[in-house]
Amino acid sequence: AAGVIQSPRHLIKEKRETATLKCYPIPRHDTVYWYQQGPGQDPQFLISFYEKMQSDKGSIPDRFSAQQFSDYHSELNMSSLELGDSALYFCASSLGRLRDTQYFGPGTRLTVL
Amino acid sequence: TQLLEQSPQFLSIQEGENLTVYCNSSSVFSSLQWYRQEPGEGPVLLVTVVTGGEVKKLKRLTFQFGDARKDSSLHITAAQPGDTGLYLCAGDRRAGNMLTFGGGTRLMVKP
Numbered sequence: 001a002a003g004v005i006q007s008p009r010h011l012i013k014e015k016r017e018t019a020t021l022k023c024y025p026i027p028r029h030d031t032v033y034w035y036q037q038g039p040g041q042d043p044q045f046l047i048s049f050y051e052k053m054q055s056d057k058g059s060i061p062d063r064f065s066a067q068q069f070s071d072y073h074s075e076l077n078m079s080s081l082e083l084g085d086s087a088l089y090f091c092a093s094s095l096g097r098l099r100d101t102q103y104f105g106p107g108t109r110l111t112v113l
Numbered sequence: 114t115q116l117l118e119q120s121p122q123f124l125s126i127q128e129g130e131n132l133t134v135y136c137n138s139s140s141v142f143s144s145l146q147w148y149r150q151e152p153g154e155g156p157v158l159l160v161t162v163v164t165g166g167e168v169k170k171l172k173r174l175t176f177q178f179g180d181a182r183k184d185s186s187l188h189i190t191a192a193q194p195g196d197t198g199l200y201l202c203a204g205d206r207r208a209g210n211m212l213t214f215g216g217g218t219r220l221m222v223k224p
Binding site for chain 2 (some may be wrong): 004033035040042045048056058088090092099102103104105106107109
């Protein structure tokens with residue numbers, strides 16, 4: 001079965017640079033969630049989209065923005081990167097806002113030098 | 114304070130032993146999901162429990178959702194080295210909402 005696809009899998013950036021992470025949800029899934037996981041930490045919710053509209057917002061810095069496109073894929077844009085942004089970034093998808101199960105992608109490991 | 118508390122944080126047992134991991138909260142959850150996560154990889158869904166008192170079995174793993182939908186447990190029977198990994202419980206306060214994770218239990222099963 002198709003799973004959530006994230007790209008790139010690994011990304012290395014310098015401080016103050018920008019990064020764009022992409023997420024392709026499971027086919028027919030219309031809800032996308034972004035999470036950030038620091039070393040030894042739980043995934044922390046950043047933001048979610050349902051039917052291309054922002055649904056919920058968590059601890060996402062103002063330097064970050066995200067959107068969901070007409071084909072339901074989503075992009076997380078990160079600007080003015082800081083060392084503390086180094087983490088695993090996961091995308092998850094679910095079918096409809098009223099469905100409970102979120103399926104996670106393999107993640108993008110971002111390293112900021 | 115964490116909304117969802119998972120215990121124990123670490124568990125090291127011998128092959129063949131049984132174990133239980135607990136996930137507790139003072140809040141009611143719409144659903145609770147259990148994931149297993151390998152280092153550097155995304156959490157892989159094991160089960161979703163939705164109904165209070167629900168019990169689900171996945172081979173040697175038994176998941177239970179508390180009657181009041183505030184807590185859950187994962188019981189592994191006759192643990193094997195292949196069960197070694199990080200187990201995460203995660204709940205959402207309403208369907209389609211963000212997941213709150215419980216801190217994780219790092220399990221090691223020694224042969």
